[in-house]
Amino acid sequence: MESPTAWVESLPVNRKKAIHELTQGQEWTDKLREILRGSENIECDPISLDGIVGQIMGMFDNTLTIIGSCSSNKTIKFPTNMDEQNSMKSDEPFQLQTRCLDSSRSSGEHKSTNCSESLRLQTNYLDSSHSSNEQKSRTCDESSRMIIPGKTKRGCYKRKNSWASTQITSILTDDGHAWRKYGQKKILESKHERSYYRCTYKVDQGCQATKQVQMIEDEPPLYKITYMKSHTCKNLQRAPQIILDSPDPRDTSILVNFGAKGITGNKQVNPLFHIMKHESEDSSPSLSNWRDNKSTPSTNCLSLDLFAVGSQVPLESVSNSKGLDHEAFLWSKHGNMTSSGTYSSMASTQWHEMDHMFGSNDFNDFPFSVL
DNA sequence: GCAATTTGACCAAT
């Protein structure tokens, strides 16, 4: 009888690796769940938690790398067939967010995979508490120059005392905050310029929140949005909005407001899921403060919150940069996802949808695929 | 006229 995993062998190598990464992620998530079940107070050894979280987030990062970002000559293809995608529309946007807490003390926390090694999977990149000097670059540098372990690449650094929340999205959504653009710069090894935004109320209220928007793919448009520092301004959030496809990240003028159901006009916004990555450092405040919209989660708290977002999830949960009340999920070994206890769960249809996506044998069941 | 954006220059991290 054929092995249950025999089908994997017939897939292209990058897909196999991606599947391997996701499978490993499931297993590590199970371990994390066991830890959580064994501790009501979640006062786990932060080091071991960091390690597990790092493993999981590393796998997501690797998967994302494999699927798209490190293949400069590849594009990410959105579903074009409703049958293929089981109710996904080809023009529906999707969002990927990764959030992880990085307890590294290093200021040079670039997690990345050199393109020349893009398929050499790195699953420990977030175990940075113990490898603070290790800097891996996910540059898709054509020259594939090597990064010597222990050495940092010139110019590649992140400022100290800051955390970052990275979101990859096919659309530019309004997170409800007022942003003012203050800069735009050509970034090395990126064909698109990066736009810099700060909170409009920086002067008025001293809000230090900033975000960066950079297009990482042309067709279909794919943007990387990085939020840094949390909002401290008191202004009420605007209703969530979606920015219609704009070829230029600089263009944030086309906004369509939509309600909590994620509807914009007759078009349903269906960001399939989020995986949000947080990089925080020791100055990060507590999770309670995070929830109070005052600051970022602490690495001392268990703050791995992978969360899935479907069309029925309130959009506040989708693009709220403050990270409040996100729906969260964990993936079980069976390919299904179970909501974590401390978060509200997704509607069953959404679990089904996600199950369909990830329980399938081919990337065609992903909301995108590598051409 | 005011506010937002653009863009070259400057600063800081490595």
Added chain:
DNA sequence: ATTGGTCAAATTGC
């Protein structure tokens, strides 16, 4: 020296 991030004067749009 190189690069990313920010500043601020000039420009643009309402």
